[in-house]
Amino acid sequence: MKSSVTQLVELAPALAAVLGADSIHTSDAQLDAYTADTYWPAISARANGTPLGRPDVVAIPRSEADVAAALRIAADYRVPVVAWGGGSGTQGGAVPVHGGLVIDLRGLNEIIEIDECSMTVTAQAGVNGKELERVLNERGLMFPHYPASSEWATVGGYVAARGSGVLSTRYGKIEDLVLSLRVALASGELIETVSAPRHAVGPELTQLFIGSEGTLGIITRATLEIVPLPPERRFFTLQFPNIDAGIEAFRSTLAAGYRPSVIRMYDEEATARTFAPVVGEALDGVCAVVCCEGEVAATALEGSRTVELARGVGARELDPALAERWWNRRYEFYKPPHHPELPSIWGTIDVVASYTNIVAVHEALKTSVRDRYADRGLQLRMHFSHWYRWGTMIYARFLIPEGGDDALALHNQIWEDGITAVLAAGGVMNDHHGVGLKLAPYMAAQHGPALDALRAIKTALDPLGIMNPGKLGL
Structure with missing residues (x-):
């Protein structure tokens, strides 16, 4: 949706009259801060001086009533509205691709x-x-x-x-x-x-x-x-003969009623590229870090049974200090020098499936992403980090060190190939990162006719279509 020049010129004074002038930002420097979250195309476009979206006005309400008032004004002026939090989303969900009003909610900090x-x-x-x-x-x-x-x-x-x-x-x-x-x-x-x-x-x-x-x-x-806060956290490091064995070990653990707080299992490439630089010791094969937490007796039982089930499929127990070190350094993965920067291309294909389908999904990602783009230098690290009684998910992080002239087209084609393969293998295209701009083109393929029900709800709650237009495939 597009707003007229008149609507946008009148918007800031109308908001200032209700929220206060100090809550309204319109300078170029202030608006530029809202042109990208951590979505790679948005970061790349901003670096090239052609952002995917830029708000016309930013409001920082100080109360929940102010948020409601800002929405009433936006509706009166028929301008699009995007909510902004920490700007840490990976899917472009907070990028104001249609301009309009960004409501920065960080003023609601109570x-x-x-x-x-x-x-x-x-x-x-x-x-x-x-x-x-x-x-x-x-x-x-x-x-x-x-x-x-x-x-x-x-x-x-x-x-x-x-x-x-x-x-x-x-x-x-x-x-x-x-x-x-x-x-x-x-x-x-x-x-x-x-x-x-x-x-x-x-x-x-x-x-x-x-x-x-x-x-x-x-x-x-x-x-x-x-x-x-748990009285104890007990850590374990396990090495499996292959991915199938690791999946079976943790499927059995959850089926038996045990609930480790952390299960993060890395495939061979992820193990090789993760443990040496961040944990500080080189490992190979399929490795997992596990944490059990709670009362001492409960964690002892849960931990011993988890390890026992893992050994039953051929696992070997490694130094638990590696898992504890992983826990203490777990946020370092997302900061330099471990987090990629331009001119690299990167993204996380975060998918989930039942235990019946998860191995096929893993293979589909290897074929459609890792193997297909090997000649472009693509690295693909996959780990399984969120586990359920019925299935698990794959966090597949890809990186191409140098994007080149066709970087955006290459990025988009990797996603197209990866998501298409995941859906064909019986997976769901996202576990916990959201949809935003990145996955919007695939929502119809994921939901089928059910997407029309979501569109109907959207129309009922937002008849003017002003709420974060362009997102969720709506």
Whole structure:
């Protein structure tokens, strides 16, 4: 959607009259800060001086009522609206490709309540993940999410992108940790979902907004589950004869009712490229780091049974200090020099499948991405990091050291080939990074006719089509 010059000229003064002039930004330098999240095409385009999108106005509300008011004004002026949190998303979900208004939610940074009886925390959408964890840790508590982006991401971003954290195998993804939400709708109305996620008073509206990426409304606060800090974390390092054996070991572990908090299994190439530079010791083969946490006796039993099941498929136990070192350095993977930079091309093909299909999905990625682009110097590191009773996911990180003149076309073709192969092998094209711009072209292939139901919901909640247009394939 495009807004007229008149609409955009009048927008900033109208917002300033309600939110205050200090909450409205229109200078070039201020607007340029919102032209890219961590989506590779957006980063590349910004570096080339041709950003994929740039807002016309940025508003930084200081209250949830201000968010609602900003949406009412945006509706009056028929301008597109994009919510912004920490800007750490990988899918282009926060890039304002149609210009208009960006609402930066980091001004909503209040932790409303920590309820140690019900073990919940209520926080506004702009609360930083690392800061939330610091406050909870001071009370002997934690929010068991722990995504790689926690240093930058916000509570609202956690929820809007339907993200996951490193402890998900024990505690679940974000959708398992959210009890209720407050949401500002496109109309400017603030609504609250039912306070308990387990109810029978109709469909669960909280889950409708989790993963909606600002296309149905803007999340302004969330009530989340918290847990005590564990008395113990016990670490294990395992080496498997092959991928199939590792999958069977952890499938059996979960089927038996054990829930390690961390299971991260690396295929051969990922092992070779991960352990030496970050963990500090070179390993080969298929290796996994495992963490069990909780009461000492419980972790001892869970850990011993997990290792026993792994040995049953031919695994060898390595020095547990390697896994503990991995835990202590787990965020270093996402910072220089371990995180790629331009002129490289990179991306994470994050897919999930049942245990019946996951091996075929792994093979499909090797064939369609690693082998097909070997002549371009492509490196593909794959690890399995979020495990469920029914299946697991693959975090497939590709890198081409030098993009060349056809970098964008090459990037897009890698994604086209990878996603097409994953869907054909029975996989689902995303586990926890969201859709945004990156996966929007494949939503029809993923959902089939069901996508029309989502479009109908979008139309009902956002009849003017102003909420983050161009995202989610809507």
